[in-house]
Amino acid sequence: MFVTVGPGQYHRNAGIISDSGLYIKRFGSTAVLVGGNTSRQVIDGPLRQSLSEHGMTLKHSLWFGGESSQTNIDRLVEQLKNETFDVLIATGGGKALDTAKAAAYYLNKPLVAIPTIAATCAAATPICILYSDEGEFLEISRNSKVPELVLVDTNVILNAPVRYLIAGIGDTLAKWFETKCSIKKAVPNAINQTAIAIAGQLYQTLIQKGTTAVSSIHEQNITDALNDIFDAIILVSGSVSGYGGDDCRTAAAHAIYSGLTIFPEIHDTYHGEIVAFGILAQLCMEGTEEQEVRMLINYYQQVGLPYTLEQMAIKSLTENQWKALGEITVTIEDMANMPFEVTPDMVITSVKKANEIGTDMLVATK
Structure with a gap:
């Protein structure tokens, strides 16, 4: 048995980027930063200064390319394969982190992740979600590595748009x-039963503290509830897949997310937002009572997740689009x-049913 539970170390603290060199210096004396344009602008200065204070040099700061596509991964590998450096530092959201995780895998370099939004568990998982250069989902790649170190600066995430946190809540809800x-297909054992227990606790944390966390972002105030949601989204969520392995995987909610990405108009909707709608469709596919679906939509309305x-x-x-x-x-x-077994007709019926229930509730709020 082989299990990759999560990152080697996880540190969360306000202002931790200013002390990042203290944690990163154990990997060597030279580093390369890869990430999104906005995230690199946010952390480059304090990161570079802290590394310098601890005898390290940041040799390059590179844009990841905009999509976690094989094209961008290959480009980064080509840029860096002949460079001499000790550690790769990734920053940004899920696509930036996944691209860097894949590049670190091919380059065989230690990896430090500094997420600047709490929208996915990408910082704590060993997989890379591959998209086309145009943003259409392609596959889940195992040619990726889990970071040796994750640094979460709550001040940075507090200043990110609240919509990212809301999307993170949607993505993390799907774990439960x-x-x-998916565990119904597995033979129960100590590890996968631990995974389902963690997923259940995650769900309770989100339900109990999600609205307070969203309010904390609006009020620009770091609260215990907000820290709990940060940890739930970024770290604990990834450990469900880590412990569960092939027994506790993403299912219809994420499949429906991936299917919906064939429509270009949805590309401005965040991953976790689409996954949240996918949960509703999965519940309809499972034959869940409509009242239970409506109760979940009530929560979506409280935190700001889409449901139509x-x-x-x-x-x-x-x-023809429905058929596709x-x-x-x-x-x-x-x-x-x-x-x-799920058929195309089952997908269409469940998506339409979820949209019908959601539309009815949306109309009722107007």
Whole structure:
């Protein structure tokens, strides 16, 4: 048995980037930073200064390319394969971190992750979600590495748009709904039962503290609830997959997310926002009572998650588009983790049903 539970070390503190050299210096004397344009602007100065104070040099600061695509991964590897440096530092959101995780895998370099938003668990997982250069989901790649060190600066994430945190709540909610579904195909053991227990606790944390955390961002105030949600999204969520392995994987909610990415108009909607809608569709696919779906939508309304296609810029779909959505979604590997065979018609029916319930509740609020 082989289990990658999560990163080697995880540190969360306000202003930790200003002390980052203290933690990173154990990897050597030279570093390269890879990330998004905004995230690099935010952390480059304090990171570079702290590294210098601890005898380290930041040799390069590189843009990851905008998508976690094989093209961008290959470009980074080509840029860095003949460079002499000791550690790769990744910063930004999920796509930036995943691109750097893949590059570190091919370059065989230690990796430090500094997420600047709390939108996914990318900083704590050993996988890379691959997209096309245009942003369409392609596959889950294992040619990636889990970071040796994760540094979370709560001051930085506090100043990021609140929508990222809301998306992170949506993505993390899926851990419970998908894990309790995918584990039905597994033989119970100590490790996968630990994973499902963690997923259940994650769900309770999100339900109990999510609205307070969102309010804390609006009020620009770091609270215990906000710190708990940061940790839940970035670290604990990834450990569910770490402990669960192939027994506790993403399922229909993420498959439906991936299927919906074939529509360009949805590309301005964040990963976790689309996944949140995918949860509703998965519940409909499982035959969940409508009242339970409505109760979850009530929570979405409190935190600001979308629950209709229109809220994600999909105003209407043609018959051929519905057909394409169904046919593509069932080919996504996540869908194979459902405890029953899913057909294209089941996907279409469940997405339409979730959208119908959500639209009814949206109209009721106007």
